[in-house]
Amino acid sequence: MAKKVDSVARRDMILRAAVRVFARQGFAATRVEDVAAEAGVAKGSVYLCFDSRDALLVAAFEEYAAQAQAVIQEARSGAGDGLERLGALVRSVVDMVAAEPELARILVDLWAARRQGEAAGMDVPAVYREYRAVTAELLADAEAEGILRAGVGEVHAAVVVGAIEGCVLQWIVDPALPIAELAAPIVDVCVEGLRRGGAA
Amino acid sequence: MAKKVDSVARRDMILRAAVRVFARQGFAATRVEDVAAEAGVAKGSVYLCFDSRDALLVAAFEEYAAQAQAVIQEARSGAGDGLERLGALVRSVVDMVAAEPELARILVDLWAARRQGEAAGMDVPAVYREYRAVTAELLADAEAEGILRAGVGEVHAAVVVGAIEGCVLQWIVDPALPIAELAAPIVDVCVEGLRRGGAA
Amino acid sequence: MAKKVDSVARRDMILRAAVRVFARQGFAATRVEDVAAEAGVAKGSVYLCFDSRDALLVAAFEEYAAQAQAVIQEARSGAGDGLERLGALVRSVVDMVAAEPELARILVDLWAARRQGEAAGMDVPAVYREYRAVTAELLADAEAEGILRAGVGEVHAAVVVGAIEGCVLQWIVDPALPIAELAAPIVDVCVEGLRRGGAA
Amino acid sequence: MAKKVDSVARRDMILRAAVRVFARQGFAATRVEDVAAEAGVAKGSVYLCFDSRDALLVAAFEEYAAQAQAVIQEARSGAGDGLERLGALVRSVVDMVAAEPELARILVDLWAARRQGEAAGMDVPAVYREYRAVTAELLADAEAEGILRAGVGEVHAAVVVGAIEGCVLQWIVDPALPIAELAAPIVDVCVEGLRRGGAA
DNA sequence: GATGAATGAGGGTTCATTCAT
DNA sequence: TATGAATGAACCCTCATTCAT
Structure with a gap:
């Protein structure tokens, strides 16, 4: 039992190290x-926990996907x-990436990896499909509640998700951009802007 | 003269091939x-036009940046x-990526490359800074024209750019997403939603 | 400890193999x-002990220079x-090259390498400067001892060193030349010929 | 006829350029x-006069060998x-290398090349055999003339040639060494030192 | 003949992965 | 289990040589 815990902890330590270096x-x-150096273990030890170098990226993706799933x-x-x-939701996503900037920063590697061998086991598009799905559900709820302005449909979900992820992207590419401060204007544009009667 | 033209054409042919493969x-x-195979030339011939493999990516970036600059x-x-x-602007950017999907699809490689050696000569963040700058200018113009709703400032520029790029990102990651059809809702959210009096 | 010894032994083994092949x-x-093949290891293993192909030549030079230094x-x-x-001294140098003909035979590569990149870390001229310096010292001693014929000065040191190295050169270029048998005539010409009263 | 002269001149110009660069x-x-750049011609033009890169070295060798032959x-x-x-003879050889230092400086490449493919057509050992042969002849003449001290035989020829070539070698490796000034001491050691009655 | 663009074999080096200790 | 030395496949880049113009 203790063994198992240790083993899990070791795997996690290496994964965290990998995320930092990535x-x-x-x-x-x-x-x-x-x-291995970042984790303070020998090179071979990485292979005790992960099948391959690509598996590290897949594991990082899984962690990211799990967080996204929780938010959803x-x-x-x-x-x-x-x-x-x-x-x-908007605030949660922004908080999530701001809380673990290093995990977020490997998103670019996940996006880039999907065409390649590393992709095995990584369904990156599914994450965004989920985001769009929940957003569409919430918009439908709002519609049902009569608080959504007219003409807003499922296709707007992609725009809302795009605004969030596009801000994250700009921040990844340019860390000087204060991602935490973007939650409010995203909400202003993508939530209040869609409210019946308009923002403010 | 003809020589020069041929040489330029050859370089361009190789670059296009590179973009397709990337x-x-x-x-x-x-x-x-x-x-080289995609371009139908020998491996060594690539090096007649480009200093290195990385130089191909940089050249692709330059082409993308030039298009972005033109749109701006x-x-x-x-x-x-x-x-x-x-x-x-929104429609131009969407048209641009839709017109040359392959060039757009290497964006993920450009994003991922910025932390690495390939990055020499690629100022990816500058492209987004420019996008935000011009967006902020247009919002300021709208403000001056009295057609902008209250409370919209420079920080909203990042959201507008984010919505565009975030939609592009979703489409890159999931080509099934019909990017061309997203121009309208982006405009609806990010332009009409910011108009004084609100979207119809 | 054993590890270190093994590691040193392995490096030495590869270096010896390199000298043989060179x-x-x-x-x-x-x-x-x-x-690598000569040493019976994989290509990559060479790089565990040596930074580059050039480093093998430099290491061989260092071994040669150390032997020369010892003789001096x-x-x-x-x-x-x-x-x-x-x-x-003459006999020692001749014995040295005769004892390890393979190390001596790479002298031509060391001479040829000095103008190139490989040269980094190889001060070939210094070896000959040292040879001339010690020869000049010995001649000066002989002078002080009154056993040197008149008119012999520092410039003769280059001739004595030249006679030795020139014989080695002829032997490298033409292994049929019996280098071991040249020690005596070199001494005859360069030592006895400089003795006051002359050679027998 | 003029064509042939031009062609020969062109070949010679390229060969001289090659010697300079080598x-x-x-x-x-x-x-x-x-x-080609040194000669001011296009790369392909080199192949109009020489079969291969190695042929340039062989041609340089032939020029050197011809000069040596003339001296002999x-x-x-x-x-x-x-x-x-x-x-x-000693003075001629020294004059020869001093007169065309660049041709002399490629000697190290000739020495180094003999174990390799370039060697085809280059009989470097023969040059030294010739040097030794003529030296031995001259010593035999001196012997017959009764001006040679006792005990000097054919094996001394290698020493005399060695002294000359060894001095040239030291100068090639270290151009600071004044090769022209070494002719006198070489003669002093290798000629006067062998004279019956000894050097003054 | 003269050119230099095109070719593609060659080889130095890296690094993911394995496995004996 | 942990290690890191060993492996060798992979890949970037160079450059001798060719040949169409």
Whole structure:
């Protein structure tokens, strides 16, 4: 039992180290040895926990996807009307990336990896499909609640998700951009702007 | 003279081939020989036009940046009020990526490359800074024209740019998403939603 | 400890293999893979001990330079008058190259390498400067001892060193030349010929 | 006829250029394009005069060998007793290398090349065999003339040649060494030192 | 003949992965 | 289990040589 815990902890330690190095240098420029050095273990030890270098990226993706899934569940099960819950979703996503910037920064590697061998086991598009789905649900709820302005449909979900992810992207590419401060204007544009009667 | 033209054409042919292969396999998984084969030339011939494999990516970036620059200039010099020109900008960017999907698809490689050696000569963040700058200018114009709703400031520019790029991102990651059909809802959310009096 | 010894032994084994192949084929015609094959290891293993192909040549030079240095020290600290010690020096150098013909045979590569990148870390001229310096010292001793014929000065040191190295050169270029048998006539010409009263 | 002269002149111009570049960078580090650039012609033009890059080295060798042959003939047909002619030979060789230092400086490449493919057509050992042969002849003449001290035989020829070539070697490796000033001491040691009755 | 663009074999080096200790 | 030395496939880039113009 203790063994198992240790083993799990060791795997997690290595994964965290990998995420740090991937965030710093990019996946393509990161050698297994870099990850091992960051984790303070030998190169061979990485292979005790992960099948391959690609598996590290897949594991990082899984962690990211799990967080996204949690945020999505929270939005689905949250309190408030559709737009309130949409606003909360926006803030949750922004909080999530701001809380673990290094995990977020490897998103570019996940996006880039999907055409390649590393992609095995990584369904990146599914994450965005989920985001769009929950957003569409919340908009539908708002519609049903009569608080959505006319003409807003499922296609707007992609725009709302795009605004969030596009802001994250700009921040990844340019860390000087204050991502935390963007939650409010995103909500302003994508939630309040869609409210019947308009923003303010 | 003819020589020069041929030489330029050859370089361009190789660059286009490179973009196609990068779009298909990703930069990391593309060998110089793949590019040569796609272009129908020998491996060594690639090096007659480009200093290195990385130089191909940089050249692709330059082409993308030039297109972005053109779109930005168009927005700056265009006719109409601030919001009309912002709407035109949104549509131009979407048209641009839809017109050359392969060039757009290497964006993920450009994003991923910025932390690495390939980055020399690629100022990816500058492209987004420019996008935000021109968007902010157009919003300021709209403000001056009295057609902007209250409370919209420079920080909203990042959201507008984010909505565009975030939609592009979703389409890159999931080509099934009909990017061309997203121009309208982006404009609806990011332009009409910011108009004084709100979207119809 | 055992590890360190093994590691040193392995490096030495590869270096010896490299010297053999360089002697046989010449440095220019030797690929890293040839060295690895001769040493019975994989190509990549060479790089565990040496930074580059050039580093193999530099290491060989260092071994040669160390042997030369030892011979020079021996001449400086030896017993006998100046000319006896000069004679001993001649015989030592000849013995040295005859004892390890393969190390000697790469001298041509060292000479040829000095103008190139490989040269980093190889001060070939210094070896000959040292030879001339010690020879000049021994001649000066002989002079002080009154056993040197008149008119012999520092410039003769280059001739004595030249006679030795020139014989080695002829032997390298034409292994049929019996280098061991040349020690006596070199001494006859360069030591006895400089003795006051002349050679018998 | 004029054509032929031009063609020969062109070949010679390229060969001279090659010798200059080989002397400067070494053969191994010299690309055909370097030679072409030095000669002021296009890369392909080199192949109109020479079959291959190696052929340039062979041609340089032939020029060197021809000069050596001339010096040897001169010594054989010269006036004076055996030792006078040996002294003249020494001075001729030194003058030869001093007159065309660049041609001399490629000697190291010739020495190094003999184990490799380039060697085809280059009988470097033969040059030294010839040198030894003529030296031995001159010593035999001196012996017959009764001006040679006792105990000097054919094996001493290698020493005399060695002294000359060894001095040239030291100068090639270290151009600071004044080769022209070494002719006198070489003669002093290798000619006067062998004279019956000894050097003054 | 003269050119230099095009070719593609060759080889130095890296690094993911394995496995004996 | 942990290690890191060993492996060898992969790949970038160079450059000798060719040949169409």
